[in-house]
Amino acid sequence: xxxxxxxxxxxxxxxxxxxxxxxxxxxxxxxxxxxxxxxxxxxxxxxxxxxxxxxxxxxxxxxxxxxxxxxxxxxxxxxxxxxxxxxxxxxxxxxxxxxxxxxxxxxxxxxxxxxxxxxxxxxxxxxxxxxxxxxxxxxxxxxxxxxxxxxxxxxxxxxxxxxxxxxxxxxxxxxxxxxxxxxxxxxxxxxxxxxxxxxxxxxxxxxxxxxxxxxxxxxxxxxxxxxxxxxxxxxxxxxxxxxxxxxxxxxxxxxxxxxxxxxxxxxxxxxxxxxxxxxxxxxxxxxxxxxxxxxxxxxxxxxxxxxxxxxxxxxxxxxxxxxxxxxxxxxxxxxxxxxxxxxxxxxxxxxxxxxxxxxxxxxxxxxxxxxxxxxxxxxxxxxxxxxxxxxxxxxxxxxxxxxxxxxxxxxxxxxxxxxxxxxxxxxxxxxxxxxxxxxxx
Amino acid sequence: xxxxxxxxxxxxxxxxxxxxxxxxxxxxxxxxxxxxxxxxxxxxxxxxxxxxxxxxxxxxxxxxxxxxxxxxxxxxxxxxxxxxxxxxxxxxxxxxxxxxxxxxxxxxxxxxxxxxxxxxxxxxxxxxxxxxxxxxxxxxxxxxxxxxxxxxxxxxxxxxxxxxxxxxxxxxxxxxxxxxxxxxxxxxxxxxxxxxxxxxxxxxxxxxxxxxxxxxxxxxxxxxxxxxxxxxxxxxxxxxxxxxxxxxxxxxxxxxxxxxxxxxxxxxxxxxxxxxxxxxxxxxxxxxxxxxxxxxxxxxxxxxxxxxxxxxxxxxxxxxxxxxxxxxxxxxxxxxxxxxxxxxxxxxxxxxxxxxxxxxxxxxxx
Numbered sequence: 001x002x003x004x005x006x007x008x009x010x011x012x013x014x015x016x017x018x019x020x021x022x023x024x025x026x027x028x029x030x031x032x033x034x035x036x037x038x039x040x041x042x043x044x045x046x047x048x049x050x051x052x053x054x055x056x057x058x059x060x061x062x063x064x065x066x067x068x069x070x071x072x073x074x075x076x077x078x079x080x081x082x083x084x085x086x087x088x089x090x091x092x093x094x095x096x097x098x099x100x101x102x103x104x105x106x107x108x109x110x111x112x113x114x115x116x117x118x119x120x121x122x123x124x125x126x127x128x129x130x131x132x133x134x135x136x137x138x139x140x141x142x143x144x145x146x147x148x149x150x151x152x153x154x155x156x157x158x159x160x161x162x163x164x165x166x167x168x169x170x171x172x173x174x175x176x177x178x179x180x181x182x183x184x185x186x187x188x189x190x191x192x193x194x195x196x197x198x199x200x201x202x203x204x205x206x207x208x209x210x211x212x213x214x215x216x217x218x219x220x221x222x223x224x225x226x227x228x229x230x231x232x233x234x235x236x237x238x239x240x241x242x243x244x245x246x247x248x249x250x251x252x253x254x255x256x257x258x259x260x261x262x263x264x265x266x267x268x269x270x271x272x273x274x275x276x277x278x279x280x281x282x283x284x285x286x287x288x289x290x291x292x293x294x295x296x297x298x299x300x301x302x303x304x305x306x307x308x309x310x311x312x313x314x315x316x317x318x319x320x321x322x323x324x325x326x327x328x329x330x331x332x333x334x335x336x337x338x339x340x341x342x343x344x345x346x347x348x349x350x351x352x353x354x355x356x357x358x359x360x361x362x363x364x365x366x367x368x369x370x371x372x373x374x375x376x377x378x379x380x381x382x383x384x385x386x387x388x389x390x391x392x393x394x395x396x397x398x399x400x401x402x403x404x405x406x407x408x409x410x411x412x413x414x415x416x417x418x419x420x421x422x423x424x425x426x427x428x429x430x431x432x433x434x435x436x437x438x439x440x441x
Numbered sequence: 442x443x444x445x446x447x448x449x450x451x452x453x454x455x456x457x458x459x460x461x462x463x464x465x466x467x468x469x470x471x472x473x474x475x476x477x478x479x480x481x482x483x484x485x486x487x488x489x490x491x492x493x494x495x496x497x498x499x500x501x502x503x504x505x506x507x508x509x510x511x512x513x514x515x516x517x518x519x520x521x522x523x524x525x526x527x528x529x530x531x532x533x534x535x536x537x538x539x540x541x542x543x544x545x546x547x548x549x550x551x552x553x554x555x556x557x558x559x560x561x562x563x564x565x566x567x568x569x570x571x572x573x574x575x576x577x578x579x580x581x582x583x584x585x586x587x588x589x590x591x592x593x594x595x596x597x598x599x600x601x602x603x604x605x606x607x608x609x610x611x612x613x614x615x616x617x618x619x620x621x622x623x624x625x626x627x628x629x630x631x632x633x634x635x636x637x638x639x640x641x642x643x644x645x646x647x648x649x650x651x652x653x654x655x656x657x658x659x660x661x662x663x664x665x666x667x668x669x670x671x672x673x674x675x676x677x678x679x680x681x682x683x684x685x686x687x688x689x690x691x692x693x694x695x696x697x698x699x700x701x702x703x704x705x706x707x708x709x710x711x712x713x714x715x716x717x718x719x720x721x722x723x724x725x726x727x728x729x730x731x732x733x734x735x736x737x738x739x740x741x742x743x744x745x746x747x748x749x750x751x752x753x754x755x756x757x758x759x760x761x762x763x764x765x766x767x768x769x770x771x772x773x774x775x776x777x778x779x780x781x782x783x784x785x786x787x788x789x790x791x792x793x794x795x796x797x798x799x800x801x802x803x804x805x806x807x
Contacts, residue, residue: 054728255715255729323674328701
């Protein structure tokens with residue numbers, strides 16, 4: 001029996017027009033690669049030219065002022081009981097008091113396992129959620145306290161790139177409508193100028209500007225992600241929140257998109273909050289990285305510190321778990337730190353340090369006192385009682401003097417804990433772990 | 442949290458009967474409205490027991506299609522498969538469905554990428570494991586099957602297996618679902634295990650746990666493993682041999698060390714240069730492969746990679762666009778095969794590609 005449904009229903013292929021190829025309506029010989037047609041041609045395929053276009057890892061501008069200052073940001077989602085009267089019976093502490101700064105035209109990377117609150121942070125900054133507490137200072141205004149109406153003019157400055165290019169573009173709108181929609185919503189240019197601006201944007205992201213009247217389904221995954229990037233760029237934002245912008249793409253396409261984002265950052269001086277779980281991509285794109293665990297930042301610092309001298313056991317475990325291509329030269333598996341079990345539930349997080357249930361250095365103090373996010377270097381903060389480089393973790397807690405507690409975590413009578421331990425940025429002086437004294441540059 | 446010692450991947454076992462899985466000149470063609478699509482062309486490889494083969498390539502390069510052909514999962518009515526696939530001496534191509542069913546899940550098993558989609562949401566984890574066992578052990582009682590299911594869940598490291606066996610898939614976390622699926626695949630001690638992107642959807646810490654588990658189980662059962670992934674880091678740590686696929690063909694084949702340290706095909710160079718490395722120098726450039734993967738409906742003439750190849754100008758004339766290069770032994774040894782017209786790929790890689798993608802390695806070799 002044949003598989004062709006048309007034969008079974010005794011319908012001539014020409015009648016329904018489904019099998020156009022069979023009836024010769026479409027001439028196959030003339031067709032060429034349609035997807036490739038959407039892109040601006042690459043020019044000559046010369047390795048030196050293509051390599052020139054690739055970027056090295058992004059560098060930090062030391063003088064850049066902060067464009068966004070997040071202080072003690074909190075987001076608790078209520079957990080409702082079942083039944084008719086849905087009372088709040090608990091809270092998911094998705095983001096619990098995080099502080100950081102994003103420099104102007106720079107980028108901060110946010111890494112962590114799924115469920116650690118990194119995506120929630122991105123959605124708070126774009127104000128897709130209203131935070132439970134804390135502040136997000138952007139150009140003298142606190143985004144956390146604005147009403148939706150007051151927020152509207154600011155939305156053009158804070159835009160977002162989404163993870164999945166297949167679900168973030170409306171399949172029934174043309175590319176032109178998708179990319180031009182922000183212009184119409186914000187009434188920025190007269191209707192006549194929308195199309196020219198759309199074409200300009202498509203050219204910026206390397207797509208053929210003449211294809212603005214095509215639909216998303218005609219584009220490949222990488223091309224769709226470029227459309228999403230063009231849409232985010234439409235209003236000339238000052239901050240882009242990129243939530244896993246490349247994790248849905250093929251390896252060879254990931255590099256294209258990362259290079260495009262670096263081009264855009266240089267050309268338009270946009271600051272990025274780059275959320276990803278791929279530590280290698282984050283290392284390449286962000287000069288500064290924050291590591292999150294269960295709603296808290298456990299370690300934050302510049303690239304060199306986080307990747308070469310991590311002081312938090314979680315950061316060390318995370319880094320040692322990344323498979324390494326260079327391992328091929330040696331053979332076998334790399335020695336690494338094994339993390340047991342799963343991330344605890346954020347509804348009922350562990351007391352004290354949230355990582356203690358999976359930490360091999362955990363002691364009594366870890367369950368009693370929460371470690372503060374302590375600045376221990378020029379651009380390095382860590383939240384751990386036993387902070388130290390891999391293999392050199394101290395035997396006694398390093399935070400006792402600051403917190404006014406003894407080695408077991410009980411309060412010492414008469415000792416006064418330091419009032420304010422973490423600020424969003426970095427201070428000029430820091431607490432030196434070796435001397436247990438305040439040090440400076 | 443414990444540090445575990447490094448153990449080298451299991452050495453080549455000298456099997457007197459030859460490799461357990463032998464694929465020769467495999468070709469898979471699907472009819473479509475726009476004409477036949479040949480998803481896999483002239484593919485040959487073999488995996489011995491205790492060995493791991495890594496298959497790398499972009500989506501649409503035929504990696505999944507070729508391994509589904511090994512499992513006999515293609516619709517016999519539409520897919521046209523030619524060539525030869527021998528699993529433990531049995532020819533799979535053209536085998537009847539009932540014979541195929543007795544092999545599938547018994548002597549060979551597959552682990553899929555998306556565990557939530559691969560597990561049935563309405564049945565308890567235990568029931569799904571028991572089913573896999575009972576199908577191939579007709580004399581076993583339900584109680585035996587349940588005991589076996591609990592034993593397997595324990596083996597893959599699920600805590601409290603006697604209680605979790607009665608959970609539904611949605612009650613498991615992502616890593617635990619993947620473990621449950623591995624348990625399901627291994628419940629009949631298959632000699633061949635195909636893992637299709639087993640860790641792509643997982644966090645790095647969970648990924649490391651799953652890779653450890655796969656290696657431990659392979660050592661225990663001495664099975665042949667095929668791991669399909671696009672993560673070259675996973676390949677570097679797991680595979681003994683690597684097969685690089687592009688547009689349905691094998692473009693490079695060799696040991697993991699040969700492929701990842703001395704690749705001789707521009708597509709492999711492109712893959713290596715388009716991923717950043719956590720430990721590489723920050724001066725290394727990220728160089729993407731230009732363009733998009735080709736349409737298999739109208740594959741490019743000659744070498745299928747030539748429209749995206751940045752090194753084709755080093756080949757005399759228009760050889761790249763007119764003639765398909767043969768899969769020939771590369772300069773680093775006869776076990777290393779490549780499909781490229783370049784006369785001196787090692788020289789080009791050392792002098793042009795390596796300084797851009799890994800500057801620190803160049804200084805070491807000098």
